[in-house]
Each structure stands twice: as C-alpha cells, then as structure tokens.
Amino acid sequence: MLDEDVKTQARSHTKCASCPVRHRAVCARANSDELTLLDSVKFYKTYQAGQTIALRGDPLEVLSSVVSGTATLSQSMEDGRTQIVGLLLPSDFIGRPGRDTVAHDVTAVTEVTLCCFRRKPFENLLVNMPHVQVRLLEMTLDDLDAARDWMLLLGRKTAREKIASFLLLIAHRSVANAEKTLANEVRIELPLSRETMATYLGLTIETVSRQFTALRKDGLISLDGTRSVFVPDVAALAAEVGDGE
Template sequence: MNKPLAAVESCSTCPIRHRAVCARCDDDELEQLNQIKFYKTYSAGQTIAMRGDALDVVASVVGGTATLERGIEDGRTQLVGLLLPSDFIGRPGRDTLQYDVTAVTDVTLCCFYRKPFEKLLKEVPHVQERMLEMALDELDAARDWMLLLGRKTAREKIASFLMLIAKRTVHPDGRVLGDTSRIQLPISREAMANFLGLTIETVSRQFTGLRKDGVIELDGNRVVLVPDLETLLLESGDDSDGGPLI
C-alpha cells in the first residue's frame, strides 16, 4: 500500500539515515547505534503504545504509517501527529509516553533502547543536533496545524491535508516517491476527521464537494487524483512558503 522506501538498506547501517542524521556519523558511531537498535513490525490497526506506557525505547519509522493521538475521557480524540517514514517516536529525557500510538498500515520501526540512546546523544553532538532540528521541524508543523485547526474551514482543512500528503510523498532525500497529482491517502476518513478536527461525515461531504467542483477526482477511497495542484493549493488557503511541513 504505502511504498516501502528503499530505506531499509541504508537503515541497516544507520536507521535514521534517511533524515540525514548519519551522513556525518563515522564507523564507530554507526557501530554504537547498531549495538542498541532492533527492528519491530506491527500490523495495520495494532496499538504500538498507549498513553502512560513506560518509554523504554525511542524509534524511527522505517515503513508504513502510524498516528499519534490524544483523547478526552468522553471519547473525543484528536490526532496530534501523523508518523510517516523518517519520523521519530518518543522523546529522550521522558520516561512515560504522552500519546497513543497506533499503526494504521503495517509499520516497521527501528527501535533504540532509550537509556543508551540518551547516552549516545550526550556523547555525539551532531546526533543531538539532528534531534533538535527534527523537534523544531515538528514544532513548526504543529504550529501550522494549529492555524488549520483554529481558523480554517472544513474545505480548506481537507485541501491542506491533501497538500500535506502530496508534499510528504516527496522523500526528504529528494527522491520522488510518487506523482503529486496522484495522492495515496495513508489513513481512513475517520483518521482524517480526527486529524482535522472534523467529523467523518463532514470529511466525506467535503470530498464530494471538491469532486463535484472538479478540483479532485476519486479513484476508490484511498486515491485522490488532482488535475491541477495549483487549484487545490488555492482551496487550502495556504500561505506556506514551502518550508518543511512535518
């Protein structure tokens, strides 16, 4: 479903390589990373970890899609992160997880034992630096998302989401993994609704509306064809300067 990336190979030397952290790692540092890592796979729908769980490992997504979710007791939930290949799960320096993590497709994680990973961070400045860079990128993405959640209309939310996925389909390495005019949705309508602060019915209606207005075409439930990306961008109300989105 999700193109699995050719990242597992490069990952065999250093799993967070596809976010460029290890271009600067020397052999010794790679060896240290390899010593504390292992791979783990989850099948679609499986819970990877829940809020309050002890956080013994941190991990990098190698393949598949997972979600980071926050909920209130009465059942309302909000996705607070969409974890695509190259994204990082868990935070050094904290020992319990704040969010529910769920695999929405089959997911492969490259896990690192947290304690030795933290030790490594202290000892290898450029890995620490890379972690900071990733955290700040995510913070920027979260802030853009706050604008979306607080101020955009349902239609703009959907359009923005499609743009986000289209952009993310281009791998940070620069390798284009998909045609941006053919968008593979990694998540269900329900997950989209949770991401966008909408209900599933509204998501559905907006898709129908965009289709009727000729902005998009649908090929099944999980593929969106975009005749003209510019039109979609206009719908999204997006002011983005093309900076990193996640």
C-alpha cells in the first residue's frame, strides 16, 4: 500500500457502533467481544480520487473494508489493455488473509475511506473471531458469484446489454442500504466515468458513449449532465439485459 499523499485526517478513528457499514462489512456478525478486538487494531485511511491504493505484486500488509467511496480492482496486460475485475463499494473487503502479495491493482475512483487492519495481527485475531471468519468466507463466496455473473456479461452480452446490466447493478447496489427492492423509476448517480465504465464492461469509451445515446433516444433513460441517469421504467430497462442478473 502507498502511504504518500494520504490526508492527515485520514487516520482518525471512528467508533464501530456508528460505522455506516457496521452491519454489512466483514464485521457484520461480530459480537461485542470480537468488535472490541477489531476496534483496538483498526485505523482509517482516506485516498483521493484517482490515487493508487495498491499494485499487483506489492507486499500485502494491510487488509481493509471500504467505508465510503468507490474503488476498482483491475488487471492489466503489458500493452496496457486493462480489465476491471471488481467494483469496491462501501462494505466490500480488500485483501486476502493468507496471501503475502497483492493480487490485483486497487484504485480509488472517488474519494475513498478504508477501515484498515495490519494483515498479520488481523490473521492472528481471526482464530478468535469465528463470526468474522464465517462472514469472510460468505463475502468471498458472494464475490465469486459476482465475478462469475460478470464473466457471462463479458463473454456473451452485447454492448447494449452490458450497459443496461451495469445501470441496473448500480441501481441495486445503491439502494442496498435501505430495502432490496427497486421502484418503477429510479435516479442513478454513476460513480464511474465513461472511461472507467468501459474498462469495467470490456468496451471502449466510444461504444459506452454511443450506447448511452442509443438508450436515451429509445426513451429508456434520460441524462442530467453526464453522471446522473434517470430510468423512467426499470422493467423496460431490465428487458434489455437478456437475463441472468
């Protein structure tokens, strides 16, 4: 992990009890004893939009949960072709106990605040935190399912279907806070630029842009600026997905 350029306020602590991701993150099922353990070793860290949080191959010294903001996991080829292999939204876990190097590049796309644990102490504590251990397995399995869903998107879906899938994914994840169900119409605030979306969807920026225009002309979405999307008929957009999600 990179330490430079970290804001000074970054290392402020916050009580777990008032943590916005307390009930969704790796600590979701922790009992009070476990929470006390975690609380004693955690520290916050904030990254600015665009900053690199970790690079593949780096020594893996810190594990963390996303508290706020959006980050990406990505994988690159030598010639620069890049694929985002995971979106990291609040409550997502970064890093892998039992491994000593970083497997994928991690980048902040908005300002990101992480709740961090040094890896070794965390691994040692883990044996005394069975609920955390179980939650970690559960979250990893969820990530695996999500990755496999994305493989269908990358391998088989058309550009239009990819965009529709992405919009609905963001819609779902942003209401996940409250209820799990979506209204008939939704306003979505995109956390990603066109370029980042393209990298996530296995497309180019031009194709992403064209598909947004096409969906707008077809009345399936309307745009307010470039980051705010209004979906007047969620079911109609969902019909563009093909299936699966």
